[in-house]
Amino acid sequence: MSIKLINIGFGNVVSANRIIAVISPESxxxxxxxxxxxxxxxxxxxxxxxxxxxxxxxxSDHIILVAVQPETIAQRLNMKEEHNNN
Known part of the structure; x- marks a missing residue:
């Protein structure tokens, strides 16, 4: 199993395999x-x-606050998956 890292802004990355959800913080x-x-x-x-x-x-029940839109993170996750499938 390879580690897939997603850029979450400002040079920070998160393991894509560990992400359960990306949600908006307003509610x-x-x-x-x-x-x-x-x-x-x-x-x-x-x-x-x-x-x-x-x-x-x-x-792991960690919560990560990010200054990037949820849609942007979702696009990066999808691009990473498409890149790995090809």
């Missing part, structure tokens, strides 16, 4: 999820002080 349940993971020490802030535009949930 109240997601804000609660972010706060709970912050309290547990499982929050990774990769926004570099910019506005959070996407939240990545991993299979």
């Amino acid at each position: 109240a349940p997601i804000k609660r999820l972010i706060q709970e993971s912050r309290d547990k020490g499982l929050l990774i802030d990769a926004t570099y002080g910019r506005r959070t535009r996407a939240v990545i949930i991993t299979d």
Whole structure:
């Protein structure tokens, strides 16, 4: 099994195999999820002080805050999958 890395902005990468969901941070349940993971020490802030535009949930229960749109991350995931299939 090879490790597939996805660029999430500012030179940061995440293992594509570990991503469960990429969601928008606006809803109240997601804000609660972010706060709970912050309290547990499982929050990774990769926004570099910019506005959070996407939240990545991993299979290890880590929550990653990203300054890139969810659609952009989804496109990068799809491009990586298409590249590996060819």
